[in-house]
Amino acid sequence: MAGMSKNDFEIINRRMASVAGHLIPGQILTRNNETISLSGCSSGIDDTYHRVHGEVPSHIPEWTPAVDDSGKPFIDIVYEKAVGEGIAKITINRPEKRNAFRPQTVKELMRAFNDARDDNSIGVIIFTGKGTKAFCSGGDQSLRGKQGYADFDNFGRLNVLDLQVQIRRLPKPVIAMVAGYAVGGGHVLHMVCDLTIAADNAVFGQTGPKVGSFDAGYGASIMARLELHKNFLVFVCKFLRFVIFKNLIVGVSDVLTTSFESVGPKRAREMWFMARFYNASEAEKMGLVNIVVPLEKLEEETIKWCREILRNSPMAVRLCKSAINAIDDGHAGLQQIGGDATLLFYGTEEGTEGKNAYLQRRKPDFSKFPRLP
Numbered sequence: 001m002a003g004m005s006k007n008d009f010e011i012i013n014r015r016m017a018s019v020a021g022h023l024i025p026g027q028i029l030t031r032n033n034e035t036i037s038l039s040g041c042s043s044g045i046d047d048t049y050h051r052v053h054g055e056v057p058s059h060i061p062e063w064t065p066a067v068d069d070s071g072k073p074f075i076d077i078v079y080e081k082a083v084g085e086g087i088a089k090i091t092i093n094r095p096e097k098r099n100a101f102r103p104q105t106v107k108e109l110m111r112a113f114n115d116a117r118d119d120n121s122i123g124v125i126i127f128t129g130k131g132t133k134a135f136c137s138g139g140d141q142s143l144r145g146k147q148g149y150a151d152f153d154n155f156g157r158l159n160v161l162d163l164q165v166q167i168r169r170l171p172k173p174v175i176a177m178v179a180g181y182a183v184g185g186g187h188v189l190h191m192v193c194d195l196t197i198a199a200d201n202a203v204f205g206q207t208g209p210k211v212g213s214f215d216a217g218y219g220a221s222i223m224a225r226l227e228l229h230k231n232f233l234v235f236v237c238k239f240l241r242f243v244i245f246k247n248l249i250v251g252v253s254d255v256l257t258t259s260f261e262s263v264g265p266k267r268a269r270e271m272w273f274m275a276r277f278y279n280a281s282e283a284e285k286m287g288l289v290n291i292v293v294p295l296e297k298l299e300e301e302t303i304k305w306c307r308e309i310l311r312n313s314p315m316a317v318r319l320c321k322s323a324i325n326a327i328d329d330g331h332a333g334l335q336q337i338g339g340d341a342t343l344l345f346y347g348t349e350e351g352t353e354g355k356n357a358y359l360q361r362r363k364p365d366f367s368k369f370p371r372l373p
């Protein structure tokens with residue numbers, strides 16, 4: 001590029017490599033224009049950020065059982081918190097039923113998610129299923145009646161819908177850690193989570209139409225919208241690599257073969273009309289999951305992602321979650337991001353002046369605050 005020194009070019013190269021690494025999960029372009037696998041993290045990268053922050057540790061934390069305010073025991077789930085770290089783990093514990101949920105399971109999950117939300121030492125929540133055969137196989141069909149799922153009551157419920165909304169609105173990242181089947185209502189649960197880390201034995205799909213059910217709420221809408229944005233970003237990064245690094249051979253072929261595969265409306269219809277199952281790598285290509293790792297590395301990798309998120313500004317992460325959900329969640333989405341704006345405004349001098357004036361029975365003096373262009 002005209003007028004640029006070798007040094008300028010190296011700086012741009014390094015910065016672009018770093019940005020590309022943030023935008024393309026799991027890989028990064030090095031100074032030498034080589035792509036290296038990050039496995040979701042920072043290993044081997046020599047830039048200022050990584051020198052300051054160091055590697056993200058991947059050891060499994062010490063888990064301690066957690067309770068909520070009710071003091072009631074959990075029967076269908078296991079609720080744990082990592083000792084000394086801001087990570088909570090919520091596990092559906094019905095492996096003999098492939099972690100199918102019943103109303104009781106959902107009630108307990110809602111209690112645990114609520115507790116993790118309220119606990120300000122917790123910054124990220126892992127949602128998973130016991131064992132390696134299933135994350136969750138959806139509603140317990142043996143309890144399905146004419147009004148929904150009934151366990152201890154003589155009427156049915158579809159209370160998993162409330163859980164979906166709760167996860168979506170929870171102002172902290174929720175990561176689905178999926179081994180084995182995530183199908184039916186279990187598939188919808190992983191989709192409403194913010195991120196999904198899948199083991200290589202994971203299987204995804206909707207089963208509703210096979211068993212006379214469907215989830216026409218988030219189950220349909222979120223799936224149809226999944227990951228179009230990510231694929232666009234991947235394309236932009238590859239294009240920039242091609243333009244800036246003049247990496248003609250890899251660049252041209254890469255750009256031309258960028259896969260725009262994503263769930264999108266056509267795939268969403270396929271998944272719902274056909275009710276087929278998809279393996280982990282197919283799900284990754286469709287943008288249904290963030291990364292696929294060997295089963296034995298699943299928890300390690302998930303913990304690494306949690307720790308990497310925990311290094312970042314909680315308020316920025318919170319705003320990113322509400323901003324990404326806002327458009328799809330309509331008024332509820334606007335309310336969430338609007339509430340975040342109020343939360344931030346309360347922390348300002350201008351907001352505080354209004355409250356103080358009211359409490360001190362005087363007119364507020366807003367004249368000192370700028371009316372910014």
Ligand SMILES: CC(C)(COP(=O)(O)OP(=O)(O)OC[C@H]1O[C@@H](n2cnc3c(N)ncnc32)[C@H](O)[C@@H]1OP(=O)(O)O)[C@@H](O)C(=O)NCCC(=O)NCCSC(=O)c1cc(O)c2ccccc2c1O
Nearest residue numbers: 097098100137138139140141158160184185207213214215
């Ligand atoms: C998940 C499977 C593909 C696993 O197959 P696999 O061969 O590995 O295991 P088995 O089939 O032998 O299962 C072992 C054991 O678990 C029982 N089990 C598994 N899943 C369920 C289940 N969902 N409900 C009840 N029981 C289950 C199974 O019967 C076996 O028990 P044994 O006693 O015989 O050992 C496969 O199991 C499978 O396809 N499961 C069913 C998946 C399914 O159709 N789920 C329901 C979809 S509908 C739904 O989830 C749903 C729930 C909601 O709350 C909604 C609310 C609002 C709108 C829509 C909703 C909705 O659609």
